Amino acid sequence: MTTTTLTGQTFAQTVEDNEIVLVDFWAAWCGPCRMFAPVYEQAAEQHPDIVFGKVDTEAERELAASAQITSIPTLMAFKKGHLVFSQPGALPAAALQQVIDAVVDLDVDAALAAAQDAQQ
Numbered sequence: 647m648t649t650t651t652l653t654g655q656t657f658a659q660t661v662e663d664n665e666i667v668l669v670d671f672w673a674a675w676c677g678p679c680r681m682f683a684p685v686y687e688q689a690a691e692q693h694p695d696i697v698f699g700k701v702d703t704e705a706e707r708e709l710a711a712s713a714q715i716t717s718i719p720t721l722m723a724f725k726k727g728h729l730v731f732s733q734p735g736a737l738p739a740a741a742l743q744q745v746i747d748a749v750v751d752l753d754v755d756a757a758l759a760a761a762q763d764a765q766q
Contacts (some may be wrong), residue, residue, distance in 0.1 A: 649690050652699040654709045660699060661724045666749055667697040671713065671720040673704050679719045682736035689742050696746065720746070725754045 652660055652669060661667050670686050672679035690698035703710040703718055713722070717734035724730065729747060730752055742766060 649687060649698045652701050652706075652709075654706055657709055658699070659698075660697060662727045664697045665693075665726060666747075667699055667724045668746070669702045669722045669724070670698045671703050671710055671715045671718055671722070673702065673718055675704075678720050678736040682719050683737050685737065685742055688739065689746065693746060696750075719761060723749045725749055725752055728754055728758065730754060730757075761764045 649670070650660070657669075668686075668689075669672055670679075670682065671714060672683070674680075686698060686700075690696075701713075713720075719736055720732065720734045721737065721742075722729060722732045730749055733745075737745065
């Protein structure tokens with residue numbers, strides 16, 4: 647599977663409708679973004695069961711602002727509609743794979759329940 651361009655109109659629905667969504671916030675003028683792009687594309691091809699989205703921060707300024715993007719590239723991961731990872735910086739392939747594995751293995755329901763218990 648290849649990456650999917652996400653916009654302000656498609657972002658929320660994509661995150662809600664899919665089990666796991668990774669999102670790369672990038673810009674064409676960003677050198678580290680261009681270095682990360684082939685790594686991200688390769689991971690997308692290796693994991694067809696995961697949605698790999700891309701948000702062009704220049705074209706989608708409002709979306710980037712609402713996501714509080716202050717540095718690019720920034721990688722976010724959502725599982726069952728919940729943000730479970732967010733980190734700026736270009737990742738090498740091995741580190742990206744570690745993030746993917748951690749998100750796949752994460753029991754988001756148990757994590758949410760534990761967080762709720764901790765607040766009480």
